């Protein structure tokens with residue numbers, strides 16, 4: 001009796017889940033074209049424009065890093081390594097789509113239309129950093145892990161109920177975020193209401209110091225969408241064209257009224273979690289990091305473009321200088337913003353002030369009028 005096979009082989013079921021998720025790739029790690037039919041859709045000029053997006057993000061990262069160390073910015077979550085994942089997905093969206101970002105998604109927010117100086121003011125905790133232009137469709141970056149997934153589900157349902165055509169809500173979280181209740185609730189809700197949401201998970205390997213393998217027993221993060229009835233995919237997150245093409249397809253699917261989609265991008269955070277002081281050396285080894293550094297999304301794409309003879313070091317230097325100038329001007333603009341008053345800061349939290357906040361506002365009003 002003991003040797004009888006059980007009615008269900010649970011171990012086999014667990015192993016099978018996740019096998020359906022083969023990461024999509026267009027250019028491999030050696031810049032070899034895996035899917036020529038995708039690359040040939042784009043002119044050399046377009047391919048160069050895509051590269052510039054990543055180069056812009058890398059330069060923004062380098063400047064933001066330096067500015068934080070000089071005490072000229074406040075909160076900063078490094079984005080180095082995630083350029084293909086962030087710029088590839090964002091480039092597939094339309095300006096009329098609604099973006100619900102997290103703290104590491106500032107580059108997407110800026111490309112979606114937020115002026116750079118406003119992003120800097122947000123980093124400094126200035127209220128003006130959260131004051132958005134009327135025609136800018138986004139929410140301020142979420143710090144509460146996973147909360148933006150719930151917001152995205154609601155916004156997507158709103159889009160559907162308003163009957164707005166060709167519009168989606170899109171949002172990002174990290175590998176760690178997929179352990180949050182909000183992550184599941186948001187996806188489940190959007191799935192049930194067939195709301196046009198594109199859920200993106202940037203799997204950068206870590207939730208601060210917790211590695212992906214300790215985060216969840218799921219074989220892939222993409223398969224977490226299955227239970228919500230949502231189609232999902234894994235994509236090489238170091239491959240701009242793969243991320244772009246997959247997100248474009250996901251957006252089209254959702255915008256056509258088919259319901260939400262989830263994308264897991266396989267990427268890596270090159271630097272620390274934030275500039276607040278964690279040291280990756282304490283939770284990662286050089287042996288683990290090096291292959292990822294070699295897999296830099298810019299190296300791969302740059303090699304492809306230079307092999308094609310459409311990109312040079314001079315072009316790169318010239319472009320980077322121009323981006324640095326733009327950033328310098330944005331820092332100046334942020335510096336010129338009026339000093340924030342405590343009353344403005346407090347008044348920005350709720351639409352109608354609860355009694356305890358009102359009390360504090362009254363207190364600070366008295367101080368500020370002196």
Ligand SMILES: Cc1ncc(C[n+]2csc(CCOP(=O)(O)OP(=O)(O)O)c2C)c(N)n1
Nearest residue numbers: 104143144145174175176177204206207208
């Ligand atoms: C609800 C909640 N719990 C905990 C935190 C503290 N916290 C901030 S970032 C972070 C890790 C998130 O990791 P991941 O989702 O992988 O995103 P990444 O930072 O790697 O982009 C945690 C636990 C928080 N901000 N919100």
Ligand SMILES: [Mg+2]
Nearest residue numbers: 174175206207
């Ligand atoms: Mg992470």
